[in-house]
Amino acid sequence: DIQMTQSPSSLSASVGDRVTITCRASQSVNNYLNWYQQKPGKAPKLLIYVASNLQSGVPSRFSGSGSGTDFTLTISSLQPEDFATYFCQQSYSSPITFGPGTKVDIK
Amino acid sequence: QVQLEQSGAEVKKPGASVKVSCKASGYSFSNYAMHWVRQAPGQRLEWMGWINAGNGRTKYSQNFQGRVTITRDTSATTVYMEVSSLRSEDTAVYYCARDWSDISGYSYYFNYWGQGTLVTVSS
Numbered sequence: 758d759i760q761m762t763q764s765p766s767s768l769s770a771s772v773g774d775r776v777t778i779t780c781r782a783s784q785s786v787n788n789y790l791n792w793y794q795q796k797p798g799k800a801p802k803l804l805i806y807v808a809s810n811l812q813s814g815v816p817s818r819f820s821g822s823g824s825g826t827d828f829t830l831t832i833s834s835l836q837p838e839d840f841a842t843y844f845c846q847q848s849y850s851s852p853i854t855f856g857p858g859t860k861v862d863i864k
Numbered sequence: 865q866v867q868l869e870q871s872g873a874e875v876k877k878p879g880a881s882v883k884v885s886c887k888a889s890g891y892s893f894s895n896y897a898m899h900w901v902r903q904a905p906g907q908r909l910e911w912m913g914w915i916n917a918g919n920g921r922t923k924y925s926q927n928f929q930g931r932v933t934i935t936r937d938t939s940a941t942t943v944y945m946e947v948s949s950l951r952s953e954d955t956a957v958y959y960c961a962r963d964w965s966d967i968s969g970y971s972y973y974f975n976y977w978g979q980g981t982l983v984t985v986s987s
Contacts, residue, residue, distance in 0.1 A: 758927075791973040800959055800977035801909065812975060844909060848972035852925040853899075853911040 759783055759847050761856040769864040776832040778859045780845035783826075789849035790828045792821055795858075796841045804843075805830065835861070866890040868960050868978035875984045876950050883946040884981045886960030893941040894918040897963040897970055900934060900945045903980075904956040912958075915943060918967050950985045957982050 760783035770776050780790065788808040793801035803812045805821035808828060818833040832839055840863055845856040871885040886898065899914040913924035915934040922934050933946045943960055958981045961974035 789972075800961075800980055801974075802977075803964070803973060803975045806964065806971070806973050846909070846973065851923065851972075852927060853972050855909040855911070857908045 758852055759786060759850060759854050761845055761847060761854050763843075763845060763856040763859050765859060766857065767860040767862065769862055770835050771864045772835055772837055774835045774864075776835050776839075776861060778830045778843055778861075780823075780828045780830070780856050781826055782828075782847055782849075785825045786847040786849035788824045789847055790821075790823065791846045791848060792819075792830045793844045793846065794839075794841045795844065801844060832861075866962065866976045868962065868976055870958075870960060870978040870981045873982040873984070875986065878951055878985055878987055880950050880985075881946055881948040882950060882983050883944055884958050884960075884983070886943045886945070886978050888917075888941045888943065888962070891962075894938055895966045897967060898934075898936070898943045899961045899963060899972075899974060900932075900958060901961055901974075902956040902958045904953070907956075910956075912945070914963070914970075916967055917943065947983075950983075952985050955983065955985045 762781045764779045790808050792805040795801040809821045820831045842858045842860045844858045867889045869887045874882050876882050897914045897916050900912040915922045931948050936943045960978040962976040964973050964975045965971040
């Protein structure tokens with residue numbers, strides 16, 4: 758199985774901050790890397806697919822980059838509704854695997 | 865609009881089975897695959913398997929060692945996921961999630977999710 762790691766595991770930030778979250782795969786996943794946002798008690802929400810494609814309806818302050826084993830999710834200007842946990846997911850090979858999550862909370 | 869409505873919370877004893885349903889609406893049911901993903905308390909999301917809602921073909925994560933069965937009822941536009949031989953470690957929220965692509969090319973990422981079903985395994 759492809760193992761996914763994320764850093765940091767949590768971070769504190771203020772509204773308006775630029776936030777970057779990193780995801781690393783144990784082997785190349787090409788660009789088949791996706792990002793989700795999850796709020797407490799809710800289902801995950803797809804933000805970015807195939808490394809850098811913004812899902813319809815997702816604000817443009819979210820962006821993704823990377824290929825191979827190293828990827829980043831960037832929030833250009835953090836908004837109050839962005840405080841949540843963010844997961845990466847590889848869709849390159851079965852079984853599909855997810856990262857452990859990065860919790861973004863209010864500074 | 866696309867909606868995935870899951871069945872309610874369940875409490876089961878170790879060794880029992882549980883069957884969770886996911887009723888789909890707002891799209892052509894047979895044209896998409898449906899996946900199941902679970903999340904144990906404080907843990908990462910874990911993919912369990914999927915079903916092609918058109919032809920019923922399934923694929924499962926080997927991590928569940930034959931304990932998971934996914935089926936569908938096209939007339940009811942509903943997908944079912946059954947876990948057998950439950951143990952305490954199966955306590956989790958179980959989600960159905962629709963594949964982003966139609967069945968002409970699976971994507972294995974998910975743009976629509978059910979609300980989740982909490983399954984608690986306790987003696």
